[in-house]
Amino acid sequence: MLPVFPAADGCCTPMAREPLGEADAAALARTFKALADPVRLRLLSLIASFEGGQACVCDLTGPFDVSQPTISHHLKVLREAGLVGSERRGTWVYYWVVPAAMNRLASLLQVPGQVSAPPGSGT
Amino acid sequence: MLPVFPAADGCCTPMAREPLGEADAAALARTFKALADPVRLRLLSLIASFEGGQACVCDLTGPFDVSQPTISHHLKVLREAGLVGSERRGTWVYYWVVPAAMNRLASLLQVPGQVSAPPGSGT
DNA sequence: ACCTTGTATCGACGGATGTCGATACAAGGG
DNA sequence: CCCTTGTATCGACATCCGTCGATACAAGGT
Numbered sequence A, B: 001m002l003p004v005f006p007a008a009d010g011c012c013t014p015m016a017r018e019p020l021g022e023a024d025a026a027a028l029a030r031t032f033k034a035l036a037d038p039v040r041l042r043l044l045s046l047i048a049s050f051e052g053g054q055a056c057v058c059d060l061t062g063p064f065d066v067s068q069p070t071i072s073h074h075l076k077v078l079r080e081a082g083l084v085g086s087e088r089r090g091t092w093v094y095y096w097v098v099p100a101a102m103n104r105l106a107s108l109l110q111v112p113g114q115v116s117a118p119p120g121s122g123t
Numbered sequence C: 001a002c003c004t005t006g007t008a009t010c011g012a013c014g015g016a017t018g019t020c021g022a023t024a025c026a027a028g029g030g
Numbered sequence D: 001c002c003c004t005t006g007t008a009t010c011g012a013c014a015t016c017c018g019t020c021g022a023t024a025c026a027a028g029g030t
Helices: A024-034 A038-049 A059-060 A068-080 A097-107 B022-035 B040-047 B068-081 B099-109
Strands: A055-057 A085-087 A092-097 B052-055 B084-089 B093-099
Touching: A024 A068, A024 A097, A024 B022, A024 B040, A038 A055, A038 A059, A038 A068, A038 A092, A038 B022, A055 A059, A059 A068, A059 A092, A068 A085, A068 A092, A092 A097, A097 B099, B022 B040, B022 B068, B022 B099, B040 B052, B040 B068, B040 B093, B052 B068, B068 B084, B068 B093, B093 B099
Parallel strands: none
Antiparallel strands: A055 A092, A085 A092, B052 B093, B084 B093
């Protein structure tokens, strides 16, 4: 399984550089599955946007049209994917995003070479 | 639907910066769904790794344990997500990744504040 | 102790998704 | 033309996934 921590600009070989192995692809797919839901994406950006980068579940149930158990489920998915961390503080449970995990994904997606030119041009 | 073209290093506001709207989240989730499969991830990196950045379907069916219709299906998903482009050239159909789309996703995922500290990061 | 509030787990259900074989469509060669 | 090769579509099936209500667990106040 790919390590999650060492996120940096050039930490991970972009997947466009050499073919992904089966195991890596499976692990990566699991992570992207966690991102492949509108509620979870909004949860992530909502948590990250909170002051201090943290939010308790009570802050997160309001903005959504889904039930509290569903929010709890989505938070669990994000946590198990390593995208967020959580901690109980008294009565409340707080969540925060794990920047290293997000940045690692970002660097994996990066396609070197060109950024904003139409495909198939010359080459 | 979010535009796919204008990908650049700092083109799009990272989703960690302000809460994603419902529509944007839905569109983004659709894109990540396309990435949330091991076969599609390997296809993507395999295509990108080919010389010239292009591969015909006949190059892509071999490395996988799934049937040709399944590969064709996955390529369709990637194409409809805007992650790859395709073109028929004689008997064969060629695919290439769309760097702008990949880099846009990468910049959206980026969480500012804790990367690899480029020179002069004031935090 | 009890009750209240916050959060997580459980079981169930409907819809989405990955896979296949069969088959249709596209292009070129005999 | 027909046949061969390359690719896409179709229909069917099993599994996965998001959602819910009910309920269990956690912590603090009275």
